[in-house]
Amino acid sequence: MVSYFTIDATGENTNFQKEISNMMHGFGDNPNPNAATVVLVEDIVLQQLRSMIQEALNYSLLKGTNVISNHEIIYLMRKNPVKLKRLQNYQIKMDHIDNTRNPTAANPSTTSILTGIVLEEEKESKKKRTHIDVIKDLDEMDEVSLVKFDAIDYLRKVRAAKITESMSFEKYEAYHKARCSSFRSGYGLSKGFVKLESWINPTKELKITQLALEVLCFLAYETSHLRQNL
Known part of the structure; x- marks a missing residue:
């Protein structure tokens, strides 16, 4: 299948170099990390995300849809229970932050519309799926619940x-402040991933749900952390 990604990352206006520089400081690097290393980490993260999106698209097309949801992204992570456990914890943390900032976020009725992003509307008869719901559906052997200790997270x-x-x-x-840096543009599903979506889907050809973007945001952060010592 032909890839959707034909634009050279170095020729795009959107970048996360400032955020990655801050994240590297938060990971324990120098407050002003080497610029070449920042660019290298950015390129690695971008290529990983685009590769994953391409795989997710192929999987979604097999199911008869061209929409990339969090289900497709998490499906690609299904063989890594430790990372799924981290995603569970990430979801819990973000829900807590959203509910603290906006108490009505716990029971939203509708979601605002963003250009280029397919939104998942809340319906009274059907509860919106969360990352934890998807993980439970895919984790047939209940491996995620068996993860009691995350050595990498502990060392962090x-x-x-x-x-x-x-x-x-x-x-x-x-x-x-550096520790709080991430690939999010803000909190809440309605406004948190505008920049990320422009970065990984510059032509707006792909239909990516906001929940999928949130998982990609999580994965981008994880990759940046792993690559900090390049």
């Missing part, structure tokens, strides 16, 4: 704790 927390031990308030404030 230990590293962060050690880094902040002797920090001044000013440095800690900057570090905390």
